[in-house]
Amino acid sequence: MNTSTQDGLANPQRLGAIITIALGITMAVLDGAIANVALPTIASDLNASPAESIWVVNAYQIAIIISLLSMSFIGDMVGFRRVYQVGLGVFCCTSLFCALSTSLEMLTFARVLQGLGGAAIMSVNVALIRLIYPKRFLGRGMGINSFIVAVSAAAGPTVAAAILSIASWKWLFLVNVPIGIIALFFAIKFLPPNQEKSAGQRFDIPSAIMNALTFGLLISAISGFSQGQSATLITAELLAVAVIGFFFIRRQLTLTVPLLPIDLLRIPIFSLSMCTSICSFCAQMLAMVSLPFFLQSVLGRTEVETGLLLTPWPLATMVMAPLSGYLIERVHAGLLGGIGMAIMALGLFILVMLPASPTDLNIIVPMILCGAGFGLFQSPNNHTIISSAPRNRSGGASGMLGTARLFGQSTGAALVALMFNMFHDNGTHASLILAASFATVAAIVSSLRMTQPKASSE
Known part of the structure; x- marks a missing residue:
């Protein structure tokens, strides 16, 4: 088997490796959204209240973002392949644990462990793509990855509804077991090792603890805000985030290779791309969470x-x-991303201005614009994030990309709750205006990247 990672893998190893990535990331992303639909059933089956059952979702999300x-x-230290393989093994075993859970506490604990496995998969999947694809085809690899992440996130409720229509909620987790076993077999057979390691890189345990507390408390505060928790608790969490975050960042500035890759954020095109990524996922979440309320409660669908x-x-x-993944080989990512976010913003503004009794076509056309713009933006943006980082820092760039996505989605979901609390029956309208605003900001920031040199993938 070819293990050269100097300029990607040759087929059929490349095909086997990308199938491995596709299977792993699909499971990890789907499980972030798939449980939402089943929460009422899970709460009833495990004798828990609706508020308590929310932890089935929160535990998974928080476990991922803190790790x-x-x-x-x-x-970056031991190799992306090892982390990915361990992540698949943990995810597969803990999915079985979730399915066998007989109480809410047991299921919540299983979801925390499953989140750690999901984090291992998500943290290095983009870095692995950089090893799998030749430099000249990296954009295509990013296109495939963006396609898988976006579709998995959006398809979660549909997949859950399909499974629940023929089986119990336990099958939402059991279905991961055979898929995980196949993915692990492929990972052992096809994934390449990475030879380049950061010189003198050591795992700093205090940094890991402060990182977990900072991001964990931040997501907890955002989730608590969206669920209407007490202002005192949320304020205490945010104060703790500010204090711990201050010492966390100060410590990172003293490290040669920091856990939070501040060194990468000093690269202008990297930091601009991170900003646009957060805004884009926040806009997507604002729309996708609020629209079902409008369609069902207002329009009666x-x-x-x-x-x-x-x-x-x-x-x-x-x-x-995938198309934008091909275009990145010819067009500057800043221009592609700016056009993509402008198209998404246009679609969102059209949704804002829907007539009182819209036809199906009135809704479908702007939805197509939103999805097309989002797809046109994501692949070039992810390509820029990973290729603007040195190859021996691919893991850090991959981790930041995943963190930006989760932070954007969490913020978007919390903002939907805020809009509904503030504007009640007009909550969807307000959410869509805010989503369009985020997309517009992302379009402007993305266009600013055109002043930066084109990322080379080196």
């Missing part, structure tokens, strides 16, 4: 009709993400 940067750092009307978004992303 993502640590996992990517370890990937059924759950099935709502699902069908939301489907053009991920379908358009499926088409555009």
Whole structure:
């Protein structure tokens, strides 16, 4: 088997490796959204209240975001392939643990462990793509990855509904076991090792603890805000974030290879791309979480009709993400991203201005625009983030990319709750205006990247 990673892998190893990445990231991303639909059933089955059952979702999300940067750092140290393989093994075993859970406490603990496995998978998947694809084709690899992440995130509720229509909620987790075993077999057979390690790189345990506390408390505060928790608790969490975060960043500035890659954030095109990534996922989440309320509560559409009307978004992303991966080889990522976010903003503004009794076509056309714009933006943006970092810092860049996505999604979901609390029946309208604003900001910031040299993938 060819293990040369100087300029990607040759087929059929490259094909086997990308299938491995696709299987792993699909499971990890899907499980972030798939449990939402089943929460009422899970709460009833495990004799828990609806508020308590929310922890089935929160535990997974928080476990991922507190460990993502640590996992990517370890990937830079010991190799992305090892971290990915361990992540797949943990994810597979803990999915079985979730399915066998007989109480909410047991399921929540299993979801924490499953989140750690998911973090290992997510933290290095983009770094592995940099090893799998030749430099000249890296954009195509990013296109495929963006396509998988976007579609998996959007398809979560649909997949969950399909499984729940024929089986119990336990199968939401059991289905991961055979897929995980196949993915692990492929990972052992096809994934390449990475030879380049950061000189003198050591895992700093205090940094890992402060990282976990900073991001964990931040996401907890955002989630608590969206769920209407007491202002005192949320304020205490945010104060703790400020204090711990201050010492965390100060410590990172003293390290040669920091856990939080501040050295990468000093690269202008990297930091601009991170900003646009957060804004884009925040805009997507604002729209995708708020629209079902409008379609069902205001327009009186059924759950099935709502699902069908939301489907053009991920379908358009499926088409555009791979295409934009090809275009990045010829066009500056700043221009592609700016156009993509401008198209998404246009689609969102059209949704804002829908007539009182819109037809299906009135809804479908802007949904296509949103999905197409999102797909056109994501691949070039991810390509820029990973290729603007030195090759021996690919793990850090990959971890930051995943952190930006999760932070953007968490913030977007919390802002939907705020909009509904502030504007009540007009919550969806306010959410869409805010989403369009984020997309517009992302378009402007993305265009600013055109003043920076084009990332080379070296």
